[in-house]
Amino acid sequence: MATDWAAAERLARGLPLREALDVSCARSWVALDLGVRILAWELPHLLPAHAWADGRRLRWDWDAPLPSVRLRDRPPSESELALALCHPDGRIREAALGRAAESGALLPLVIVRSADWAEPVRERARTLLSREPATTLVRWAGLVLLLSGRAQGRYALDLLGRALGEGPAASVEAVLGSGDRATRRFAHRIALGRGLLAPDRLARIAASTDDTPLQDLCADEAVACMGEEDQDAVVNTLLAARAPRVRAAGVTALRRTGRHGEARDFLADRSGPVRACARYVLRQGGVDPLPLYRALCAAPAGHPGACAGLGECGVPGDAETLWPLLEHPLPAVRLHTVAGLRALDAVTRERLTPLLDDPSSAVVRAATRALLPYAAGFSREWLYDRAAADRPRPVRVAALRLLRAAGYSGPTG
Numbered sequence: 001m002a003t004d005w006a007a008a009e010r011l012a013r014g015l016p017l018r019e020a021l022d023v024s025c026a027r028s029w030v031a032l033d034l035g036v037r038i039l040a041w042e043l044p045h046l047l048p049a050h051a052w053a054d055g056r057r058l059r060w061d062w063d064a065p066l067p068s069v070r071l072r073d074r075p076p077s078e079s080e081l082a083l084a085l086c087h088p089d090g091r092i093r094e095a096a097l098g099r100a101a102e103s104g105a106l107l108p109l110v111i112v113r114s115a116d117w118a119e120p121v122r123e124r125a126r127t128l129l130s131r132e133p134a135t136t137l138v139r140w141a142g143l144v145l146l147l148s149g150r151a152q153g154r155y156a157l158d159l160l161g162r163a164l165g166e167g168p169a170a171s172v173e174a175v176l177g178s179g180d181r182a183t184r185r186f187a188h189r190i191a192l193g194r195g196l197l198a199p200d201r202l203a204r205i206a207a208s209t210d211d212t213p214l215q216d217l218c219a220d221e222a223v224a225c226m227g228e229e230d231q232d233a234v235v236n237t238l239l240a241a242r243a244p245r246v247r248a249a250g251v252t253a254l255r256r257t258g259r260h261g262e263a264r265d266f267l268a269d270r271s272g273p274v275r276a277c278a279r280y281v282l283r284q285g286g287v288d289p290l291p292l293y294r295a296l297c298a299a300p301a302g303h304p305g306a307c308a309g310l311g312e313c314g315v316p317g318d319a320e321t322l323w324p325l326l327e328h329p330l331p332a333v334r335l336h337t338v339a340g341l342r343a344l345d346a347v348t349r350e351r352l353t354p355l356l357d358d359p360s361s362a363v364v365r366a367a368t369r370a371l372l373p374y375a376a377g378f379s380r381e382w383l384y385d386r387a388a389a390d391r392p393r394p395v396r397v398a399a400l401r402l403l404r405a406a407g408y409s410g411p412t413g
Contacts, residue, residue, distance in 0.1 A: 008035035008083070017078045017105060026143035026180065029108040036086035078103055085109040090118040097124045107136065111143050115153040126155050134163035138171050141187070142180035164190045172196060181211055188214060192221055199226040203234040206249070207241035219249035223256070231257050244271030251277040260285025268296055268303030272339075275309045289313055297321050304332035311340025319346035326351075331360035338366040349374040356386070361394040368398040375405035383408065 007028070010020035022028045076084070076099060084096035085106065093113060100106045113125035129137070137144065137160055144160045147153040164172050164187065172194070175187040188205075191197050197205075202222035206215050219238055226234040235257055238250025251266050251274055263281035266274050267289055279289045290313055296306035307325055310318050322344070325337040338355065341347050347370045355367035383406070386399035 005035045005038045007032050008039040008086070011036075011079045011083050012039060014077075014079065017082055020079065023105065023108075026108070026140070026146050029112055029143060030146060032082065033086045033109070033112050036083055037088050040088045075099075078105055081106055082109060085113060090116075090121050093118070094121045094124055097121070097128060101128050101131075104136075107132065108140055108143055111137075111140055111156050112147065114156050115147045115150045117152065122152055129156060129159060134159075134167045135171060137163050138167075138175060141175050141183045142178065145180070145182040145186055160186075161190070165194065169194070169196055181214075184211065185214055185217070188217060192217070197221075198230070199223075200230050200233045200237070203237040206246045207237050207243070210243070212243075212245065215243050215246050216249075219246050223249055223253045226253075235259070239266075244269075244274050247271065248273045248277045251281060255281045255284050260287070264292065267292055267309055268305035270305050272308065272312070275305060275312065279309075279313055290315075294318070294321065297325070300325060300328065300333045300336075301330055304330060304336045307333060307336040308339040308343065311343035311346075314340075314344060316344060316346065319344050322346075323351065326355065331358075331363055334358065334360065334363045335366050338363065338370055342370050347371070347374070349377050356395065356398050364394040364398055368401055371402065372405045375402040376407070378402055378406060380406070380408050 007021040011017065011032075017023065021032055076096075081096055081099055081103065084092050085100060086109065087093055087096070093116065097110065097113060100110050110125050110128050113121055114129050116122040116125065137156070141160055141164075144156045148157040164175070172187055172191050173196075175183055176191060178184050178187065188197070197218075199222045202218040202225070206218035206222060209215055209218075222234050222238070231253075235250050235253045238246055238253065239262075241247050241250065247266070247269065248271070251263055254260060254263050260281055263278040263285075264287075266278035267282075269275050269278065282289050282292075289309075293306055293310040293313065296303050297310050300307055307322060310322065319341060322337050322340050325333055328334055328337070334355070338352070341352075349371060352367050352371055355363055356371075358364050358367065380403075383399045383403050387396050387403065389396075391399070
C-alpha cells in the first residue's frame with residue numbers, strides 16, 4: 001500500500017505523470033487508482049475535494065453541463081487529470097473523463113474507469129473506449145485482463161476479444177510474446193480459435209515456455225491438430241522438452257503415430273507422469289514394462305529413474321531388488337530407490353533410517369518423507385540430539401519434521 005500511496009502523493013505534489021509511476025506497467029495504474037483513495041483518507045490536505053496542484057484553487061465548474069465541465073483558470077495537467085480520474089468523488093471522476101479523451105497517456109485510467117462501480121462514470125468511460133482504435137486497446141491487454149475479474153470488468157474484455165478475434169492477424173501476433181502471462185494465454189487462445197498457429201509451432205511454444213497452462217494448451221492442441229506430414233516434427237519437439245508435462249504429451253502421442261517402441265526410452269524418465277505415460281504406450285503396443293524395469297535396475301547408473309518406475313508397476317517381491325540400491329554411490333539412484341520403495345509400500349523404519357545421514361540433501365528429504373508415518377517409533381532423545389545446532393542443516397530439518405510428526409515438542413535450549 002505504501003507504494004500505491006507514494007505514487008499518488010508524487011502526482012499530488014505536481015510531479016509529471018511519467019516520473020510518478022511506471023506508465024508501461026498495468027499494475028501501476030490499478031495501484032494508482034487505489035493509492036489516490038488512500039491519499040484522500042490519509043493526507044486529505046493534499047487532495048481536497050475541489051482543489052489540485054499544490055493548493056492552487058482550481059475548482060471544478062459544477063454549474064456547466066457535464067460535457068463541458070472544465071477546470072477554471074487553466075487547462076489541467078496530466079498529473080491533475082490522473083488524480084481526478086481516481087478521485088473518491090464519482091462526480092470528479094466522471095467530469096475528468098471529458099478531458100481524458102484528449103490525452104492518450106491517460107487511456108489506461110479510462111480502461112480502469114470502464115469497470116467503475118458508479119454507473120455514470122462507467123458508462124461514460126465505456127463510450128470513450130468504444131471510440132478507440134482496436135490496436136490501441138490491444139496495447140493495454142494486460143490491464144484489461146487484470147480488471148476482468150471485477151464485477152464490471154467484462155466490457156473492456158469483450159472489446160479486447162473482438163479486437164483480437166476479428167482484427168488483423170498481426171494484432172494477435174503482437175501479443176503472443178507479451179511479458180504478461182495472462183495476456184499471452186489469452187492471445188494464444190484467440191490464435192487457436194482463429195487457426196493462426198500450425199502444429200509444429202505449437203509444439204515449439206509448448207517446449208520453450210515455462211508457463212504451465214500454456215504448455216498444456218499448446219502441447220494438447222499440437223497433438224490434436226498434427227497431420228501425417230508434420231507428426232514426426234511435432235512429437236520429436238515435445239519429447240525433447242525440458243518440462244515433464246510436455247514430454248508426457250509427446251510420449252502419449254507416440255501411440256497415435258504408431259511409434260510405441262520409442263516409449264522404452266522414457267521408462268526411466270526423472271518425472272513420474274512421463275514414466276506412467278511410457279508404460280501406458282508400451283502396454284498399448286503389447287509390451288509389458290515390468291521385465292524391462294527389472295533389467296534396467298540391474299545396472300541403474302545410466303537410468304536412475306528406473307528404480308522409481310519398478311516400484312510404480314512392480315510387485316512386493318521387487319522390493320528385494322531395490323533395497324541394495326540404497327547403498328549405490330550415485331545420489332540419484334538412492335533418491336529414486338526411496339521413491340520406488342514407497343510406491344511398493346515396502347518402507348521399514350530400521351532400513352531407511354541410515355539415509356537420514358546421507359551426504360545428499362535430496363536423499364535426506366526423500367527418506368524423511370518416507371519415514372514420517374513411522375515417526376512415533378523414533379526416540380525423542382535421539383531426534384533431539386539430531387536437531388542440535390552442530391548437526392548439518394538437512395539432518396536438523398529432518399529431525400524437526402519427524403519430531404512434529406511424532407507429536408513431540410521441539411527441543412529446548
